[in-house]
Amino acid sequence: MSVSVTFDDENLAELASEAVGRLVAEGVPAALASGDPTLWGPGAEPEATVRLGWLTLPLTSRELLPEIEKLVERARAENLNHVVLAGMGGSSLAPEVITTSADVPLTVLDTTDPGQVRRALEDRLESTILVVASKSGGTAETDSHRRIYEKAFRDAGIDPADRIVVVTDPGSPLEQSAIEAGYTVILADPTVGGRYSALSAFGLVPSALAGADVKELLDDAAAVQPLLSQTEGNPGLDLGAALGAAAADGRDKLVIEDDLSEINGLPDWIEQLIAESTGKSGKGILPVVGADPSGVDDELVVGIDTDGAVTVTGPLGAQFLVWEYATAVAGRVLGIDPFSQPNVAESKENTGELLDQAELPVGTPILVDGPVEVYGELPGSEAPEDLSDVLTRLLDAIPEDGYLTIMAYLDREAAFDAPYPEGASFEEMTDAWSGADPVTLRGQLATRTERPVTFGWGPRFLHSTGQYHKGGPQNGVFLQITGAVEDDIEVPGKPYTLGRLQLAQALGDQGALAKRGRPTVRLHLTDRVAGVERLLAAARQA
Numbered sequence: 001m002s003v004s005v006t007f008d009d010e011n012l013a014e015l016a017s018e019a020v021g022r023l024v025a026e027g028v029p030a031a032l033a034s035g036d037p038t039l040w041g042p043g044a045e046p047e048a049t050v051r052l053g054w055l056t057l058p059l060t061s062r063e064l065l066p067e068i069e070k071l072v073e074r075a076r077a078e079n080l081n082h083v084v085l086a087g088m089g090g091s092s093l094a095p096e097v098i099t100t101s102a103d104v105p106l107t108v109l110d111t112t113d114p115g116q117v118r119r120a121l122e123d124r125l126e127s128t129i130l131v132v133a134s135k136s137g138g139t140a141e142t143d144s145h146r147r148i149y150e151k152a153f154r155d156a157g158i159d160p161a162d163r164i165v166v167v168t169d170p171g172s173p174l175e176q177s178a179i180e181a182g183y184t185v186i187l188a189d190p191t192v193g194g195r196y197s198a199l200s201a202f203g204l205v206p207s208a209l210a211g212a213d214v215k216e217l218l219d220d221a222a223a224v225q226p227l228l229s230q231t232e233g234n235p236g237l238d239l240g241a242a243l244g245a246a247a248a249d250g251r252d253k254l255v256i257e258d259d260l261s262e263i264n265g266l267p268d269w270i271e272q273l274i275a276e277s278t279g280k281s282g283k284g285i286l287p288v289v290g291a292d293p294s295g296v297d298d299e300l301v302v303g304i305d306t307d308g309a310v311t312v313t314g315p316l317g318a319q320f321l322v323w324e325y326a327t328a329v330a331g332r333v334l335g336i337d338p339f340s341q342p343n344v345a346e347s348k349e350n351t352g353e354l355l356d357q358a359e360l361p362v363g364t365p366i367l368v369d370g371p372v373e374v375y376g377e378l379p380g381s382e383a384p385e386d387l388s389d390v391l392t393r394l395l396d397a398i399p400e401d402g403y404l405t406i407m408a409y410l411d412r413e414a415a416f417d418a419p420y421p422e423g424a425s426f427e428e429m430t431d432a433w434s435g436a437d438p439v440t441l442r443g444q445l446a447t448r449t450e451r452p453v454t455f456g457w458g459p460r461f462l463h464s465t466g467q468y469h470k471g472g473p474q475n476g477v478f479l480q481i482t483g484a485v486e487d488d489i490e491v492p493g494k495p496y497t498l499g500r501l502q503l504a505q506a507l508g509d510q511g512a513l514a515k516r517g518r519p520t521v522r523l524h525l526t527d528r529v530a531g532v533e534r535l536l537a538a539a540r541q542a
C-alpha cells in the first residue's frame, strides 16, 4: 500500500499543479532523489550536503535490524518491559507516533517538569530500560534525564550499564561518555537531521524495544520510495508543491486533521517537521494541531486518512518519508533552507545565561488573580482588571493574519490525576480530566477568535514550533503558563534542579519573544490544580 495525495479544492489543485510543472521543468524530482544539495540555494548548500541521508533510510536502516533484534531479545530475556525514552523533538516525536499507532506502551520524557519526571521514575524502575536519544548529545533536557536515571538506578542497586541504551550520532560527546560508562550504544546516520530521523535509529530503536514492528515501517517506506523520483504520480512532490504554493499564496496556516486515522498522533510529528523546517527568515507555515478549522482565508486543511482540502492516505512508514520529501520541496518553493533551525539556539542560550544567575529574574506580577500571577506586558496601557481581562486583551491583540500560542511548562499527564466520583462513566471521567487540563484552554479561546490558537507543552515545543515563533512571520501572540514546584528533582552533577531549569526555559523563551516586540504574557500558577481551574473559569467568563 502506498501513499495517495488527493485534492478537494479546485484552486489549490490548480496552484499545486502549476508548482509541480515548475518543479518538474527545473528537474527537482530527479535532483532530489539523487541527493542534490544545491536545490535550496548556495546559503543552504553546506548544511544540505550533510542532511539528505533520510532519502535512503528505508534501505540503509535495514542494516540496523539485526542489532535492534538482539537488543529487543536481551530486554525480553531480562524482563525489561518498561521502556522509557529520554529525547527531545526529533529524537522522541517519531517513536511516540510509532508506538501509539502500534498500541504498545512507551514512556516519553521530553519535559523538564519535575512532577512528570518523578512519575516516570517511580513507575517500575526495577523493570525499566532507558533509551537516551540525542543526535547532538548535548541537549540539556536529555542530559538531565540521563543523570537523574543513573542516580535512581544506582540508588536502587541497579547497574546503569545494564539499563541504559544510547542512540546518538558518531563522534558526539554522548557517544564518548556512554562508551566510557559501558552503555549499549547504537549509532545513527549522521547525514540525517533530527526532524528527518523517523526511519533512522532514533525512530526504530525505542519503538522496537516497546514492541512495534519496525521492519514493517521500513517496508512501507521502501514501497513508496520509487515514486519519489517520478515527475507524475509522486505523492511527495504533489504534497510539497501544494504546501509551498498555498503558503506562498497566503494560505500559510496548516490545520492538520487525523480524526479517522489509525495512525495515532502523526500531526504532532508533522508539526515539528513543518514548523522547524519552514519557520525562518520571516517566512513559514504554521501547523495547527488538535483544532477544528475556522474557515479563515489563510488556512489550509490537510487530512491524514480523513477528508481535507488535501487528503494524504497511506501507512505510517510511507507517510514519514512522503512528508519529509514534501517539506524539502515546500522549502524549495518558499525559498528557505529546510534543514536549518537558526532560532532554536537563541532561547537555549538565554536559558543558559539565566541559569548562571543566583536568582532567576522572574519580575513582579502585574496582577494576582487567586492562584494565578500574571507577568509581562499586556497590549494597552491600562492595568488588567482580572484574568478574564488578560485573556480578552491577548485575543484582541492577535493581528489579522496572526495567531495565539499557549505554551504550558507543566506536567502533561497531571490532568489524569483529577478526581472523579466513584463509579463514574467514561464520559464523566473525561469531563473531570478536561476540567483539569490546560489544553482545554485552547478550545475555549478558539471559540472566541477566528484566528488559529495553538498549544504546546514546554519545553517540548521549543524543539518544534519554537523555531517558527521566533523565525517565522512576526504575527504571534504568546501566552506562557508556568507552575509552582512542590517536589523538585536535583540534576546530579549540575548546579540546578529540574524545576529551575524548567522556569529558566520559560523565561529564556519569553526574552527571545519580547526582544521581537511580540506580546508575551506569563501566567504563573502558584497552586497548579487551583490555577488551571481558575484559568479555565476565567476563559469561560472572558
Ligand SMILES: O=P(O)(O)OC[C@H]1O[C@H](O)[C@H](O)[C@@H](O)[C@@H]1O
Binding pocket: 088, 089, 090, 091, 133, 134, 135, 136, 137, 138, 139, 142, 194, 195, 276, 341, 344, 462, 463, 464
Ligand atoms: O537529538 P538532539 O540533538 O538532542 O536534538 C533534539 C532537538 O533539538 C533541537 O531543538 C533541534 O532543533 C531539533 O530539531 C532536535 O530534534
